[in-house]
Amino acid sequence: GQQLNQSPQSMFIQEGEDVSMNCTSSSIFNTWLWYKQDPGEGPVLLIALYKAGELTSNGRLTAQFGITRKDSFLNISASIPSDVGIYFCAGQLGNTPLVFGKGTRLSVIA
Amino acid sequence: GAGVSQSPSNKVTEKGKDVELRCDPISGHTALYWYRQSLGQGLEFLIYFQGNSAPDKSGLPSDRFSAERTGGSVSTLTIQRTQQEDSAVYLCASSFSPGLAGEETQYFGPGTRLLVL
Numbered sequence: 001g002q003q004l005n006q007s008p009q010s011m012f013i014q015e016g017e018d019v020s021m022n023c024t025s026s027s028i029f030n031t032w033l034w035y036k037q038d039p040g041e042g043p044v045l046l047i048a049l050y051k052a053g054e055l056t057s058n059g060r061l062t063a064q065f066g067i068t069r070k071d072s073f074l075n076i077s078a079s080i081p082s083d084v085g086i087y088f089c090a091g092q093l094g095n096t097p098l099v100f101g102k103g104t105r106l107s108v109i110a
Numbered sequence: 111g112a113g114v115s116q117s118p119s120n121k122v123t124e125k126g127k128d129v130e131l132r133c134d135p136i137s138g139h140t141a142l143y144w145y146r147q148s149l150g151q152g153l154e155f156l157i158y159f160q161g162n163s164a165p166d167k168s169g170l171p172s173d174r175f176s177a178e179r180t181g182g183s184v185s186t187l188t189i190q191r192t193q194q195e196d197s198a199v200y201l202c203a204s205s206f207s208p209g210l211a212g213e214e215t216q217y218f219g220p221g222t223r224l225l226v227l
Contacts, residue, residue: 003152033215042114042201042218043153088152097143097169098203098216100152 006089006101014109019076021087021104028069029091033098034061037086046087047074079108112136114219116202122225123192131187131222135204142185143216144177147199156200159185161207192226199223 006023013019023032031050035043047058049065049072056063062075072091076083086105090098115134123129135142140161145153155169159179170176174192179185189196203216 006152035218040220042203042220045215045217048215090153097145097155097158097166098153099155100145102150102152 004089004091004099004101006104008104009102010105010107012107012109013079015079015081017079019079019083019106020073021089022071022073023089023091023101024071025091025099026070029093029099030069031092032063032065032072033090033092034063034072034074035088035090037088037103039085043088076106079106081108081110084108114202114204114217116200116219116222118222119220120223120225122227124227125194126191128188128190129192129224131189131200131224133185133187133202133204133219135183135185135202136217138206139204139217140182140207141205141216142179143203143205144185144187145201145203146171147201147221149198153201156187189224192224194226197224197226 004023004025033048034046036046037043047056047063052065052069053067054065060077064073066072086103088103089101092098117132142159144156146156147153157177158166174190177187199221201218201221203218205216
């Protein structure tokens with residue numbers, strides 16, 4: 001099935017550093033979502049974006065819905081150990097199944 | 111409030127056996143989705159239920175996979191004659207019906223980890 005191109009696949013960073021990851025698609029979406037998945041858990045929604053160009057923050061997280069509707073990025077500022085996990089982007093067109101990226105595995109070194 | 115729940119949390123079965131996985135969506139959510147997550151991969155769409163409409167089965171990988179949703183609430187995903195490649199985490203999500211932005215947001219359960227030996 002269709003998948004988004006998510007990068008990087010993995011990151012190893014020092015505690016306190018900022019993190020950036022992104023997703024691109026060959027087709028447009030009208031919703032972009034960012035989820036985080038901890039081991040043994042289901043994905044948890046972090047940020048939802050509904051409008052092209054929208055920039056939304058949730059604490060130390062900031063995400064943007066690309067103006068072309070084909071991309072999105074997620075930034076995490078001042079990373080902490082509990083940021084460890086797998087981050088997934090997902091695109092959606094209407095009330096349809098989500099199309100997911102393959103995830104970015106984040107490791108934070110204290 | 112209660113989130114999406116799934117059972118069992120883990121299932122080990124022998125190749126060729128049938129398995130049933132259960133999902134209880136968030137109360138009031140009319141849309142229900144099943145996804146599959148293989149090791150190190152993103153989530154792969156399987157099937158989608160919306161209200162009383164016919165389900166979207168376009169993601170089911172073979173006719174060994176089926177799902178039903180009784181009474182517009184609980185859903186069961188059935189895998190017949192399981193194969194080793196069926197081993198994965200099966201995730202269920204639910205959402206409100208289409209409408210204002212935000213109502214389509216899908217909330218996930220913890221998943222069922224299936225291992226076929």
